[in-house]
Amino acid sequence: MELLIRNGRVLDPDDLTREAGEIGIRDGRFVAVDEVDCSVATVIDAGGGYVAPGFIDMHVHVYEDGAVIGIDADRVGVQQGVTTIVDAGSTGSDGLARFRETIIETHDTEVLAFLNIARKGLCDGLSELADPADLMSVEEAQVAFEAEPNLVGLKARMSGSVVRDQDIKPLQHARRVADALDVPIMIHIGNPPPYLPDIFPLLRKGDIVTHAFHGKQHGILDADGEMIAEAKEALARGVLFDIGHGSASFSYETLRQFKGKYDTAFTTSTDIYERNIETPVGSLMTTMTKLLQLDYPLEEVVATVTSRARKALGLYEQGTFEVGTIADVTVFNVVDKKMSLVDSNGEVRETAKVIVPKMTIKSGRVVWNG
Numbered sequence: 001m002e003l004l005i006r007n008g009r010v011l012d013p014d015d016l017t018r019e020a021g022e023i024g025i026r027d028g029r030f031v032a033v034d035e036v037d038c039s040v041a042t043v044i045d046a047g048g049g050y051v052a053p054g055f056i057d058m059h060v061h062v063y064e065d066g067a068v069i070g071i072d073a074d075r076v077g078v079q080q081g082v083t084t085i086v087d088a089g090s091t092g093s094d095g096l097a098r099f100r101e102t103i104i105e106t107h108d109t110e111v112l113a114f115l116n117i118a119r120k121g122l123c124d125g126l127s128e129l130a131d132p133a134d135l136m137s138v139e140e141a142q143v144a145f146e147a148e149p150n151l152v153g154l155k156a157r158m159s160g161s162v163v164r165d166q167d168i169k170p171l172q173h174a175r176r177v178a179d180a181l182d183v184p185i186m187i188h189i190g191n192p193p194p195y196l197p198d199i200f201p202l203l204r205k206g207d208i209v210t211h212a213f214h215g216k217q218h219g220i221l222d223a224d225g226e227m228i229a230e231a232k233e234a235l236a237r238g239v240l241f242d243i244g245h246g247s248a249s250f251s252y253e254t255l256r257q258f259k260g261k262y263d264t265a266f267t268t269s270t271d272i273y274e275r276n277i278e279t280p281v282g283s284l285m286t287t288m289t290k291l292l293q294l295d296y297p298l299e300e301v302v303a304t305v306t307s308r309a310r311k312a313l314g315l316y317e318q319g320t321f322e323v324g325t326i327a328d329v330t331v332f333n334v335v336d337k338k339m340s341l342v343d344s345n346g347e348v349r350e351t352a353k354v355i356v357p358k359m360t361i362k363s364g365r366v367v368w369n370g
């Protein structure tokens with residue numbers, strides 16, 4: 001089975017000089033265009049749209065019947081031009097086998113996951129780290145990672161409402177587990193305690209801070225818009241920032257201030273689920289559109305959901321056009337359109353350009369065509 005994608009503007013995050021050109025696919029993987037036999041290949045017309053490696057959203061909630069929040073994986077995946085999604089801690093070790101059965105194996109969208117350090121995952125009350133008895137042991141985590149190849153790390157939500165009186169202790173525990181398994185931790189930050197000056201020193205190279213640009217008190221920026229020392233030190237060690245828009249965790253103003261002073265690379269993700277898809281999140285492309293609005297160049301915005309996400313998650317097959325890797329492709333348009341887009345703080349900004357999905361190819365197969 002051979003495919004040739006034609007008539008698109010290739011946006012290759014690994015090679016920005018590529019621009020014009022075609023993409024060759026054979027048996028679900030990328031091949032050099034001159035290896036494709038044009039007499040037998042199926043030609044896919046990209047209709048002048050942008051052609052990029054399949055987008056990766058590294059913070060979603062898709063465990064529909066296994067966690068208190070969730071949404072259908074394909075609805076926020078391939079149907080929105082996203083080929084790989086990472087569920088961020090909806091499940092702990094207790095629900096993992098069922099997560100594979102009912103979510104990973106039943107959707108066109110590739111579903112990876114950060115494993116909640118709490119055995120039961122996101123449960124009633126969303127205070128999964130309030131009781132130390134609920135935390136996964138090193139041995140339990142080892143069993144989970146051996147059983148489930150789609151796990152990419154651990155998740156620990158560091159908000160007062162999640163940890164109650166435990167403060168930093170669940171993260172200290174997660175640190176021990178992550179070190180024993182040599183996997184990254186995705187940390188959620190929000191309303192303290194615990195406070196960031198206590199959280200950041202526990203993070204190592206490769207750990208990910210999601211909700212990094214929230215607009216709540218006690219965030220990464222001080223009152224003068226300067227990054228706090230512990231955050232600067234963490235970035236210097238190789239800790240990564242991720243957007244994780246969500247209902248309450250993305251502020252235009254925070255990112256605007258950050259952008260003016262720091263050019264640190266971050267990844268873009270949605271933290272999308274049933275209750276925030278209508279507003280304020282919309283989709284991964286809506287979140288990317290908000291970055292365009294803040295004057296980030298399109299190439300960089302696309303890198304945040306492809307090459308940069310690939311690197312952050314330690315992936316090889318995804319987020320690239322590299323020959324031999326799985327042929328996941330996102331075709332999209334940037335249309336001139338005025339829209340009012342709201343952030344999690346209620347700030348509305350008008351945009352002149354909007355990123356919209358056009359076609360999704362997963363493992364060399366067109367799985368969605370808008």
Ligand SMILES: [Zn+2]
Pocket residue numbers: 059060061088246271
């Ligand atoms: Zn989340």
